[in-house]
Amino acid sequence: MTGASTYRMAPLIRGTLVLLYLVLVLPLAPLAPPSLKPLLLVALPLGLLLVLAISSEQVVLNDDGIAVGHPLWCRWLVRRGWQLPWREIRSITPVATSQGGRVFYLRAADGSAWLLPQRVERFDDFLARFAGHSGLDTTAIGRISPPWTYRLLAILCALMLSAELILGLWLWHQGTAAF
Template structure:
């Protein structure tokens, strides 16, 4: 979206954000039930803090304006997650491709001072972002695509949701088991 000041913001892709949040929930949901009774509330508090941290990490934004590109977190979490960078358009000299161990390709923006910054490839409206980058800098973005195809996140989201459903079904079955125990059962 373009603001009245000409700033265009690109957030993490909703599919990726939803997938990673679902995976977090799937992995930590059973932990309070598995923890010893005296530690359960501490576990719940830690998991809620972890959820806030994950939400913060997934809220990284890419901003473009007439001056350049900036990658940063929103104000509510920026005090904790200080990582970020900016680069004026005129400083961008090249896109450097680097192969990943999974067979994909990431790209680094190379600046005049030889600084390299990772090109965000998991953002919403990625094609629009590449168009802005190509229009305002001297680099060609031809042939650059997303880091991973959407189907990989769709499969992972499906698996995470199946895990959550299985954990809920297990919790219901477990609670039914304990409810139906005979009176005076030592278990």
Template sequence: MPTNPPGSIPEQAQIYPVAPLIRLTLLGLYLALVLPLPLLAPPALRPWLTAALPAGFVLVGALLSERVSLDRQGIAVGHPLWCAWLLRRGWQLPWDQVQGLASLGTSQGGRVFYLKAQDGRRLLLPQRVARFPAFLLQIQRTSGLDLSGVGRISPPWTYWALAGLSLVLLLAEVVVFAALPMGSLSNLN
């Protein structure tokens, strides 16, 4: 991605997707939680759950495809065209409408930040994007806001721990189901 000198407006749109660690961890957690369900379900429900599993994976993938775009006009948060028709959420804020920054503590001890617009809206500043320091720096350069106190909503180690636990769960499921004799899945019900 091209870098811009301090105070400059991005010449080309800069896209910041959800950080890969977060996206892959949450997709892995989805698989770890729902992959065994069709095997454990009563026989009448197995076809439905088997069909729902990939549909749910695509839906979770769509939710995690949110991205932030910074360009000459402002900041925009949304989803790519392949899923925007379904999710239809997001927002845009021109640079000249950015009035300030507000923060709010979360129940888990973190902080979320909102961009304050001149029309009174408070728009949630994405804190789970890839290249987060560069993202903050570009917003600070373009808007003039002091973002030195803004950090990620949760530290990366939490996602590494969740990724590790999801992997252990997936491996345990594979071992357990591989160790079962053929035909014993129908006896689980």
């Protein structure tokens, strides 16, 4: 396999995280005491920027190895990431999570372990390319959470956000909102 392939966080997962942030923080500004409103008007967009930065992680597979990191626009803000040459990867170790799922660690020749990304777009293509480059069997590897869990959370967040907006507009129309 030749050439580099870049895999970003799956849009369903990233969108759900952004929606969840909005649902949780948008009600804060209208409900806050007047002395905190200016601080919240600054903090809320900064928080959204942080959520967007954290959820912009990307994985690059090329002929040399695997690299996990963030784009230039936010690399200074979030963790630096890691990279591992194919020749250093010795095995994949499954580890059970407390929620009943499984995560997988790449074991390197020096004994270090690196978390295999499981929330990337085009996951099947990612696993096929990873297996092709590393020579390791990836048939037992699945996503960390089934897509239906993120779909359900996205639907619930969209419903909650809609209800918050409708209630906010109704209160504003009634003249009782603390905007």
